[in-house]
Each structure stands twice: as structure tokens, then as C-alpha cells.
Amino acid sequence: MTLTRNKPLVLVLLLVFPIMSYLTIANCITHAGGQSIGVCYGGNGDNLPSPSDIINLYKSNGIGSMRIYDPNPDTLQALRGSGIELILDVPNPRLESLTADASAAATWVQDNVVNCASDVSLRYIAVGNEVLPTSDSTAQYVNYVLPAMKNIQSAITSAGLHDQIKVSTATYSGVVSNSYPPSHGSFHDGVSSFINPIISFLVENDSPLLANIYPYFSYTGDKQNIQLPYALFTAQGVHVQDENLQYQNLSDALLDALYAALEKAGGDNLRIVVSESGWPSEGDNDAIVDNAKTYYTNLINHVKEGSTPRRLRQAIETYLFAMFDENQKGGLETEKHFGLFTPNQESKYQISFS
Secondary structure (H helix, E strand, O other), X not given: OOOOOOOOOOOOOOOOOOOOOOOOOOOOOEOOOOOOEEEEEOOOOOOOOOHHHHHHHHHHOXXXXXXXXXXXXXXXXXXXXXXXXXXXXXXXHHHHHHHHOHHHHHHHHHHHOHHHOOOOEXXXXXXXXXXXXXXXXXXXXXXXXXXXXXXXXXXXXXXXXXXXXXXXXXXXXXXXXXXXXXXXXXXXXXXXXXXXXXXXXXXHOOOOEEEEOOHHHHHHHOOOOOOHHXXXXXOOOOOEEEOOEEEOOHHHHHHHHHHHHHHHOOOOOOOEEEEEOOOOOOOOOOOOHHHHHHHHHHHHHHHHHOOOOOOOOEOOOEEEXXXXXXXXXXXXXXXXXXXXXXXXXXXXXXXXXO
């Protein structure tokens, strides 16, 4: 069963106010391989299309990258020969077994990676999703993430796939404190002992950090200080002046606060892949179709054309969440309505991914 995404905690205070006209720098972007835009395929629904139909839907819409939350054999089979690049998750409940026994990790890699690596474009292995010591729902997995990453990395290296497939973990913006302005970003005291060794591992293996970035949750958690246009990429002019850096949208500010935290923790040259980002279309007053369409459209355009102020000339590789509405998703009602498509494969927003 696909792992249910945990709702990110809103731990970000980003004051927003108009300052001056915005200067866009969108040329000379360095793309670090792969597609710039992907879409996460969450399977928490009892009414979703077959894996083969889903792969065809990705291809017909020009979506070149996918994230899946467990190694579903039918999905991996359908991906063969498709050319779609893949983030493959190790689900949180699986981490302990891969930590305790290196041979179990080797078997996992053989079954789910090596056996399909010749005709499935595996790009990243996400070892755990949103695991943090400060999270009531994932703290139980904290001691397993890095050892599992090391065992998976060892198996990937033994298979000769370490240049092709990078091992990482997916975190989220809740790891950051002091995020206003973004250059003040640093890791919370309560997570430093967990995240710092992971950063060292990523640096050593030239792997990116995967991060789930949700302006929606930051906005709805702090409406007094965050304006809706700033979250939707529709703000006019600069809203945050951070020394010589200027911010016109919340997504860049969240991402650059995480980059600043990485730099303070020894990850100066680490790249971040945005492994989830989305906006729901139902479930509260701000979760409406117009807002969701605006967010997804503007995020796609921003990823295609720009970079963050802190990392100029570096592409923002991004995975939208998610392909479908998921009627079996737990949590708030909004969690069921992040889909870009309905289960009958109709586009909710008529947007272009290419």
C-alpha cells in the first residue's frame, strides 16, 4: 500500500509586505539532468485507473517524471520502457528491517531496483518520507533512516548503479527555524542531531536532499502575516527583501530558507529536489479550484523559467503532488483533493506540463 503523505507542520514565519519592484533573473539556468517537472503518483484511492493507464496518462500529458511511495510491482512493470524518470520510496514502516540486516537491504535493491534498472529510469531512492524527531507520527522511525540509507547505498554501489541512482530521504520545510528572512534559515535544535549526519551522507555520495515544499500549509497556518497572492505566485512587486536578495513568492522563500540551513550545516553545495508541492481544490475556504489551478500553473511556469534568488542558474527540479484525488486518504478533507486529475482521468485544470 502506498504510504500516506504526512501533512507538514507549519513552523515557518515569513512576514510579507511590498517593498519595491521585482527584478526577474531567469536566464542561464543549469539543469542538473532529468525532467524539471514530475508528478507524484499516490495510490490512496479505491477508484484509480490501472498502472498501465496511468503511465499512458503521464505520457500523453508530457509528464516525464514520477514519484511512487512504495515499490508496487504492477507500477514498476508498467513503467518499463516508458522513459519516465522515477523517485522510488522506501516506506517508513519498512525502514527498521532494512536497518537491522544489510542483506535485507541488498534483497530490497535486487528485487525493486536491479531487476528493473535496465528499462525503468530510476533516478532517486527516497529512504523514508518526512521523518523527524519532532513529529508525533514519524519520530518512531528516526533511528532507522540513516542506517537504512547506508545499507541501500551499499547495495546500489555493489550493483554498479551509484552514478545512475542517488539515495536520499524526503524531508519538509518543518525542519527549518528562523526562516524570516530566508537567509536566517537554520535547522531546529530538536532535529540537528538527526539531519546533520544525513547531510554529511548526501555530500559524501553527491546526492540531493529531497524536500516537500507546501506554500499552501504555510499560508493557511499564518494568514495574518502571509498574503494569498504571495503563496500563489501572483504577488506584484517584491514582498521580502533579504539583504541583496528579493522574493516575490513564498515557494522560493521556503526553498531558500532550507538552502540557508543546509549551508550552515555543511551542505553548501547540496542540491534540493522538490519532491512534493501542491494545492488542494476542496476542503476549506482557500482550497478551491481557482486557487489550485493558479498555483499549479504558476509553479510549473516558474520551474520552467526560473531559479530561486539564492541559487541562481540552478533549475528547480519539482514533483507536483499529486496525479489523482485520493478518496481513501486520512487526515483533513483537503488531503483527499490534491489531484491534478480525477480518477476517471479527466484533467481538473487543463494545464500544460511541457
